[in-house]
Amino acid sequence: MKALIIVDVQNDFIPGGALAVAEGDMVVPIINQLQAKFDFIVATQDWHPADHGSFAANHPGKNIGEFIDLNGVNQILWPVHCVQGSQGAEFHADLNQEKWRAIFQKGMNPQVDSYSGFFDNNRQGDTGLSQFLKENGVEEIFVCGLAEDYCVKFTVLDGLEEGFKVHLILDATRAVNIQPDDFSKAMIEMENAGAVITHSVSI
Ligand code: VGL
Ligand code: ZN
Numbered sequence: 001m002k003a004l005i006i007v008d009v010q011n012d013f014i015p016g017g018a019l020a021v022a023e024g025d026m027v028v029p030i031i032n033q034l035q036a037k038f039d040f041i042v043a044t045q046d047w048h049p050a051d052h053g054s055f056a057a058n059h060p061g062k063n064i065g066e067f068i069d070l071n072g073v074n075q076i077l078w079p080v081h082c083v084q085g086s087q088g089a090e091f092h093a094d095l096n097q098e099k100w101r102a103i104f105q106k107g108m109n110p111q112v113d114s115y116s117g118f119f120d121n122n123r124q125g126d127t128g129l130s131q132f133l134k135e136n137g138v139e140e141i142f143v144c145g146l147a148e149d150y151c152v153k154f155t156v157l158d159g160l161e162e163g164f165k166v167h168l169i170l171d172a173t174r175a176v177n178i179q180p181d182d183f184s185k186a187m188i189e190m191e192n193a194g195a196v197i198t199h200s201v202s203i
Pocket of ligand 2: 046107
C-alpha cells in the first residue's frame with residue numbers, strides 16, 4: 001500500500017506567513033491533484049505552544065537564524081510560527097482535506113523541536129505515524145509539502161530509517177533556505193539516504 005504524506009501546508013509557511021517559504025502556495029494545487037491518485041493520505045501539522053524553545057523571541061538577545069543548544073540538541077532559531085490555535089497554524093484554506101485518514105501534530109513539547117512527522121529532533125517523542133502506517137499495511141510513502149529543507153527532509157530521512165520505501169515529490173515541495181544551499185544540501189542528504197526523487201506527473 002502507498003501513502004501520501006502532506007507535510008505542514010500551513011498558513012505560516014505560505015508567502016505572507018510568519019515563516020514564509022518562497023512559492024509555498026504553489027504546492028497547494030499540485031498536492032490537491034496528487035490526492036486524487038492516493039487512497040491513503042495523512043497530513044502533519046506543526047503545532048507549537050507560545051513558549052516553544054525554537055522561537056528566537058523566547059531567547060532574549062538571540063536572533064532568528066542563530067543557533068543555540070536546546071537541551072543538548074543544536075537548534076536554529078525561528079520566528080514565532082504555527083502557534084496552537086492561531087490562524088497561522090491552520091492548513092491553507094484551498095488544501096483539500098476530505099480524504100485524510102489522520103493528522104499528526106508535532107512540536108508540542110516546548111523543550112525540543114520536531115521537524116519530522118515521525119519523531120522529535122532528540123528522537124524521544126514519537127507521533128505514532130510509523131505505527132499508524134505499518135498497521136494499515138503501508139510500505140511505500142510519497143512525501144510532499146513544506147519545507148523541503150526542514151520538515152520534509154526529516155520526514156523523508158525518518159521514513160527511510162523506519163523501513164519505508166520513500167519518494168520525494170519534487171514539484172510538490174519548496175525550501176525555506178534560511179541558510180544558503182539548504183535546498184541543495186537537503187536534496188543530496190535525501191538521495192544519499194535512499195530516497196527516490198520523483199515528479200507529480202510520474203505518479
Ligand atoms: C518547519 C521550521 C520550523 C517546517 C517547521 O515545516 O519545515 N520549519 N518549524
Ligand atoms: Zn516549527
